[in-house]
Amino acid sequence: MKKHNLIVKLIYLIPILLTLSGCWNQSQIEERAYVIAIGLDKAEASNRIKVTYLIANPEYGSQIQGGGTEEPPQEIISFVTDDITTSRNAANAVIAKEITYDLLRVMVVSEEFAQDKDFVRWMYDSTKDPEIRRDIHLVVSKENASEFFQKNKPRLETRPHKYFELALSRGIETGMLPNSELLQYFRITEADAELFLAMYGTTQNKDKDEQDNDNDHFTAGEFQFEGETNQTNFAGSAVFKEGKMIGKLSGDETRISVILNPTLDASDILTTYKDPFNKKYRIAVRVNKKSANKVEMDLKADKPSINVTIPLEIEVLSAHSMVDYERDINKREKLKKSIEKELTNKIEKFVARTQEEFKAEPFGWSFIARKQFLTIPAYKKFDWMKTYPDMKVNIDVQITFGQFGRQSELPKLDEIRD
Amino acid sequence: MEKSTGKIGIKEYIAIILLTIGTKLADDLPSIIYNSLYNAAWMMPIISGILVIIPLYLLIKTMMYYKEKSLLEIVVHLLGKYLGFIVIFALWIVGSITIIIDTAIYTDIIGTMYFSRTPTIILYFVLVGVCAYGAKRGIEQIGSVARALLPYIKISILIALILTMIQGNLDFLFPFFGPGEWTVIKESSLRLSIYGDILYLSLLTPYIRNANDFKKGTWIAFVILVAELTIAFFAYLLLFDFESVRMLSYPFHEVIRYINFGFLTNVETFFFPFWLIATFVRFAVYFYLNGILFGRLFRIKDFEHVIPSLATLFLLLGMILENNPIALTHVRDYLLIFVTPIFFGLPCILWIVAKLKGDYKNEKT
Numbered sequence: 001m002k003k004h005n006l007i008v009k010l011i012y013l014i015p016i017l018l019t020l021s022g023c024w025n026q027s028q029i030e031e032r033a034y035v036i037a038i039g040l041d042k043a044e045a046s047n048r049i050k051v052t053y054l055i056a057n058p059e060y061g062s063q064i065q066g067g068g069t070e071e072p073p074q075e076i077i078s079f080v081t082d083d084i085t086t087s088r089n090a091a092n093a094v095i096a097k098e099i100t101y102d103l104l105r106v107m108v109v110s111e112e113f114a115q116d117k118d119f120v121r122w123m124y125d126s127t128k129d130p131e132i133r134r135d136i137h138l139v140v141s142k143e144n145a146s147e148f149f150q151k152n153k154p155r156l157e158t159r160p161h162k163y164f165e166l167a168l169s170r171g172i173e174t175g176m177l178p179n180s181e182l183l184q185y186f187r188i189t190e191a192d193a194e195l196f197l198a199m200y201g202t203t204q205n206k207d208k209d210e211q212d213n214d215n216d217h218f219t220a221g222e223f224q225f226e227g228e229t230n231q232t233n234f235a236g237s238a239v240f241k242e243g244k245m246i247g248k249l250s251g252d253e254t255r256i257s258v259i260l261n262p263t264l265d266a267s268d269i270l271t272t273y274k275d276p277f278n279k280k281y282r283i284a285v286r287v288n289k290k291s292a293n294k295v296e297m298d299l300k301a302d303k304p305s306i307n308v309t310i311p312l313e314i315e316v317l318s319a320h321s322m323v324d325y326e327r328d329i330n331k332r333e334k335l336k337k338s339i340e341k342e343l344t345n346k347i348e349k350f351v352a353r354t355q356e357e358f359k360a361e362p363f364g365w366s367f368i369a370r371k372q373f374l375t376i377p378a379y380k381k382f383d384w385m386k387t388y389p390d391m392k393v394n395i396d397v398q399i400t401f402g403q404f405g406r407q408s409e410l411p412k413l414d415e416i417r418d
Numbered sequence: 419m420e421k422s423t424g425k426i427g428i429k430e431y432i433a434i435i436l437l438t439i440g441t442k443l444a445d446d447l448p449s450i451i452y453n454s455l456y457n458a459a460w461m462m463p464i465i466s467g468i469l470v471i472i473p474l475y476l477l478i479k480t481m482m483y484y485k486e487k488s489l490l491e492i493v494v495h496l497l498g499k500y501l502g503f504i505v506i507f508a509l510w511i512v513g514s515i516t517i518i519i520d521t522a523i524y525t526d527i528i529g530t531m532y533f534s535r536t537p538t539i540i541l542y543f544v545l546v547g548v549c550a551y552g553a554k555r556g557i558e559q560i561g562s563v564a565r566a567l568l569p570y571i572k573i574s575i576l577i578a579l580i581l582t583m584i585q586g587n588l589d590f591l592f593p594f595f596g597p598g599e600w601t602v603i604k605e606s607s608l609r610l611s612i613y614g615d616i617l618y619l620s621l622l623t624p625y626i627r628n629a630n631d632f633k634k635g636t637w638i639a640f641v642i643l644v645a646e647l648t649i650a651f652f653a654y655l656l657l658f659d660f661e662s663v664r665m666l667s668y669p670f671h672e673v674i675r676y677i678n679f680g681f682l683t684n685v686e687t688f689f690f691p692f693w694l695i696a697t698f699v700r701f702a703v704y705f706y707l708n709g710i711l712f713g714r715l716f717r718i719k720d721f722e723h724v725i726p727s728l729a730t731l732f733l734l735l736g737m738i739l740e741n742n743p744i745a746l747t748h749v750r751d752y753l754l755i756f757v758t759p760i761f762f763g764l765p766c767i768l769w770i771v772a773k774l775k776g777d778y779k780n781e782k783t
Contacts, residue, residue, distance in 0.1 A: 102684070127665075130530060130531050130532075130534060133675050133676065134672065134675065134676045135676050135678065135683070183657075183658070183676060186662055187658060187659045187661075187662045190659070190661035190662045190665065191659055191661050191662070192661075262587070262589070263587055364589075367587065367589035367590065367592070368589060370589065370592035370593050371589070371592045371593075371594075373592070373593040374593055374594055374595050374599075375593050375595050375596065375597060375598045375599075376456055376457070376593050376596055376597055376598075376660070377597070377598065378593065379593045
């Protein structure tokens with residue numbers, strides 16, 4: 001009897017084993033082509049797009065197998081297709097392996113395509129595909145995305161997934177790039193009150209054009225550099241309103257947006273300001289946002305107004321004028337006033353630009369405004385995006401000084417030259 | 419070794435309640451609630467939780483009075499043979515419809531979010547098969563599995579929710595009252611039945627070792643559930659904002675795809691198995707309860723043997739629905755609203771009848 005039972009149990013086990021092995025979704029790493037970045041361009045035919053895949057070679061640079069393979073780190077393929085989901089099959093005409101978006105990190109869109117009125121439609125395709133995750137970064141390129149990928153030749157970080165990860169996350173840390181995940185794109189587009197900022201990058205560089213005096217006032221492509229390196233540069237941001245690109249911000253303006261916006265973050269902003277004692281020189285500083293901005297709004301008035309107080313901690317890294325700021329409290333006070341004035345002017349100018357040019361703001365102020373409404377219908381009736389351009393915005397920058405660098409004393413210049 | 423009694427203790431009972439109702443935060447329930455309540459959705463578990471205290475209190479009071487009887491016997495005792503049969507039959511039908519709709523939805527979640535190429539019928543078959551097998555093993559086994567796995571499942575969900583809240587934005591809570599105070603209260607009370615499983619779970623009293631365990635267990639689990647659902651609705655809102663969250667079919671699964679642990683991405687592969695196990699336990703309990711009702715209706719003593727046949731029936735019915743997952747969410751919402759009066763009314767009626775019959779007085783003197 002017992003023996004009989006055992007046999008019956010074994011017979012039951014077999015179909016269970018079969019269900020375990022019958023994984024329809026199972027596939028091996030070497031059977032898949034991992035798309036790290038996807039590029040989208042306008043196609044000549046209407047309602048079609050040009051898709052570019054940047055496919056990484058997972059064997060390249062790996063430690064096992066004695067240092068990888070002879071095969072190149074990546075391959076690129078561009079073609080015209082109907083949408084980004086079915087394009088995976090079409091690409092198989094060229095690519096031998098099954099194409100997967102599991103490791104997709106970056107979506108690059110050409111400026112021309114982003115400005116298209118149908119751009120939103122293509123973006124919403126990506127909400128349907130379960131393999132496209134919402135933490136992918138959206139990057140706008142000045143040229144066509146296909147050209148962008150072909151010209152992008154990282155020298156020291158040849159593995160493409162590492163390259164994008166490092167380049168973009170560093171840009172976010174320094175405040176030159178906004179954190180532009182797809183999640184935010186959809187959230188802001190659907191909330192319909194704010195502007196969305198996407199990272200801006202290019203491989204085309206302006207030649208010999210005079211770069212602005214102020215050294216952060218450039219967008220990707222305007223930065224002048226020489227040497228043997230990758231042509232690609234990322235700086236500044238593309239402005240999206242209602243899901244469509246409507247303008248560009250320089251690196252400097254992106255930083256202001258980051259400083260003003262509680263939902264964006266930057267931790268390592270290095271920049272320069274005018275020296276109040278010698279207009280010729282600029283002082284190098286590190287800007288830290290230690291506490292949240294104080295935003296007060298009066299929305300009930302005929303002309304609604306916003307008062308923003310921005311507390312910043314500034315570490316003076318070096319002063320070319322060799323003015324002794326460390327020990328002279330009056331000079332420090334003057335420097336403080338000067339930076340506050342410079343920053344306030346800059347921010348006010350930029351706020352005015354958003355009111356006049358974009359007619360909406362990317363600072364997350366609508367979320368603060370919401371607190372003044374009890375219900376969604378009341379908030380919708382107020383219509384933040386419509387009201388914003390006519391608002392009175394007062395900016396107040398308050399600076400506290402942090403450290404003054406490693407060495408506290410500077411020699412008197414005339415004494416050295418004596 | 420402890421001898422098997424076929425009964426469960428308070429820990430197992432609490433684990434079963436937490437897994438059957440708690441799993442709802444990770445299916446399309448949030449989507450249903452957000453659709454009518456926008457950013458005030460997180461208030462819904464609290465408001466309906468407060469209202470649910472009334473039927474729950476009356477239910478437990480009635481149950482505790484007839485300690486030696488099961489819920490079904492009480493129903494027959496108080497309402498008479500015919501009315502009692504109708505009530506039990508209605509409970510069985512509602513329970514069956516719930517199983518059919520919910521299994522179809524869960525199959526859709528697994529199919530669209532994770533195993534997009536596996537044929538639906540296979541996913542459905544495996545889901546129903548595993549759960550029916552679990553149910554057939556009896557409540558004691560389900561209980562011990564639930565109790566053993568509960569900490570892991572709840573800790574994994576808690577980690578996911580905390581990570582979500584860290585990456586979210588508190589400002590998305592406002593405007594505080596969402597679509598308006600009255601709408602919030604109205605829509606919340608219409609969907610009390612998210613806690614309706616408790617009524618069904620009280621069918622388990624004959625299998626609980628001690629009657630007081632039932633009373634204590636229900637209240638403890640209920641408080642944890644209200645907190646859990648509130649936190650979950652809160653977390654999704656903070657990450658997505660109210661317009662976007664309404665467009666998601668399964669917010670929990672979007673959330674675990676989005677969040678990351680520092681350098682670790684694709685963490686859904688960590689959370690998904692726990693969710694899957696919770697799902698198995700949940701439907702095993704559902705099948706078991708359905709078996710109890712069916713057994714009582716048609717006087718089948720060893721109802722556990724009926725479960726596989728019932729499961730096959732539900733599988734076939736569910737396959738018909740499966741073709742239309744979008745409609746399913748609507749059907750589920752109607753079901754929630756439809757079940758609410760039953761869940762609220764039945765304990766009240768039982769208590770009133772017991773009071774009128776004077777059974778309470780007799781016992782006390």
